[in-house]
Amino acid sequence: MIAGDLERLIQLLSRLPGLGPRSARRAVLHLMKKREALMLPLAEAMARAAESVTLCSTCGNLDSHDPCGICRDPRRDPKLLCVVEDVADLWALERSGAFKGGYHVLGGTLSAIDGRGPDQLNMGRLLERVTGEGKDVEEVILALSATVDGQTTAHYISERLAGSGIKVSRLAHGVPVGGELDYLDDGTLTAAMKARRPA
Amino acid sequence: MKWEDEAIVLAARPHGETAAVVQLLTRAHGRHAGLVRGGQSARLRGIYQSGNRVSATWSGRLPEHLGSLECEMECSYMARVLDDSDRLAALSAATAVCEGAMPEREPHPACFEGLLALLEALEGDHWAEVYVRWELAFLAELGFGLDLSSCAAGVENDQLAYVSPRSGRAVSLSAGAPYRDKLLPLPGFLVGRGEGGNAAVAEGLALTGFFLERHLFHPHDKALPAARLRLEQRFTPDGGTSRGGSQ
Numbered sequence: 001m002i003a004g005d006l007e008r009l010i011q012l013l014s015r016l017p018g019l020g021p022r023s024a025r026r027a028v029l030h031l032m033k034k035r036e037a038l039m040l041p042l043a044e045a046m047a048r049a050a051e052s053v054t055l056c057s058t059c060g061n062l063d064s065h066d067p068c069g070i071c072r073d074p075r076r077d078p079k080l081l082c083v084v085e086d087v088a089d090l091w092a093l094e095r096s097g098a099f100k101g102g103y104h105v106l107g108g109t110l111s112a113i114d115g116r117g118p119d120q121l122n123m124g125r126l127l128e129r130v131t132g133e134g135k136d137v138e139e140v141i142l143a144l145s146a147t148v149d150g151q152t153t154a155h156y157i158s159e160r161l162a163g164s165g166i167k168v169s170r171l172a173h174g175v176p177v178g179g180e181l182d183y184l185d186d187g188t189l190t191a192a193m194k195a196r197r198p199a
Numbered sequence: 200m201k202w203e204d205e206a207i208v209l210a211a212r213p214h215g216e217t218a219a220v221v222q223l224l225t226r227a228h229g230r231h232a233g234l235v236r237g238g239q240s241a242r243l244r245g246i247y248q249s250g251n252r253v254s255a256t257w258s259g260r261l262p263e264h265l266g267s268l269e270c271e272m273e274c275s276y277m278a279r280v281l282d283d284s285d286r287l288a289a290l291s292a293a294t295a296v297c298e299g300a301m302p303e304r305e306p307h308p309a310c311f312e313g314l315l316a317l318l319e320a321l322e323g324d325h326w327a328e329v330y331v332r333w334e335l336a337f338l339a340e341l342g343f344g345l346d347l348s349s350c351a352a353g354v355e356n357d358q359l360a361y362v363s364p365r366s367g368r369a370v371s372l373s374a375g376a377p378y379r380d381k382l383l384p385l386p387g388f389l390v391g392r393g394e395g396g397n398a399a400v401a402e403g404l405a406l407t408g409f410f411l412e413r414h415l416f417h418p419h420d421k422a423l424p425a426a427r428l429r430l431e432q433r434f435t436p437d438g439g440t441s442r443g444g445s446q
Binding site: 018113114117146147148151155158159195 | 210211212216244245246248249250251272274275277278279281282284287288290291295298424425426429
């Protein structure tokens, strides 16, 4: 028989991605064994994050400050804006260190199956950021998934920005670094062949 | 029980953390769903994109169960049209129409063949005209075909120019003139007159959309899929299709 508070903790932890009731029980037992070193700091960090972290009203990133650290960073190039689906994609690009401009998080993609249209995404704010008066964005980079929904969203944005004089580009699709052709799926090979460039 | 069949992916919805419920249009088993374990993983997600042709294996304890699916990619039609917004919209519309309109687990080999032919034709120049013809054939296969062979009013001395929204039969130019506000325009390329073009495709999409909605979606209290509406919108004068063709 598990005590009420522990049962509640196990229930909540088992709702997290990747955790089920069994792994939640193991995590709770581990936390109880390391009460001072892990459990209390974790509880404190979670409470602090829940209180301070918000969505950046400019780009949609998660941060303790609004605007977020990326939007406030003067070293970043304000002429470049990279559009991503969600914060996880923003973090992935930041890990790569390949991009030094600003971001815009859409919060998903257009989806015929889920009935998600432009109004359900952070689309109006994007258009305002890019085409509003006094804005100096020169290039919008669409870093969206190579899926039907991702590319439908990319086409939608590029059509909305057509005629605004802003360059719209998107990430290449093709052979990954370290990838061998023999192991690639047909779709990736087809996309790579179509997007070939002079050597 | 277990079967293997050729199939085209119509849709994949996330189920839980890693699985997906995938809808397929199979050659011999009709529209059929199944659970794909790990269907949301990076390795498998590319296979379960709408419009891909796959080799499917379904297994379940009883035939009425959801069962589980395993698919192997045969051809990625999605990758072929990913760069073209119009063709991608057509692919999305076709799969959404099949998913929304076809009865589940009722074999329609002609629908499978038709969708396969459409996906093959999407790389060609006249893909939009083919799309309109595909929707006509799709309606016919499901029992709601239009009769475009002769004038419903019996006038045979001039060209067929309209379709009656009530009967689904063609009406000639002279017989339909007094009622033209109530009739649906019939694009010439559907009766062997002219080659099409964006304006004719727009008329064709409005025509087939009307009957799809009336016969296949409204009876189930559903609207035309958003992807189908977006395709039709692209062919309106300010809809933004980049496809070449006379207006």
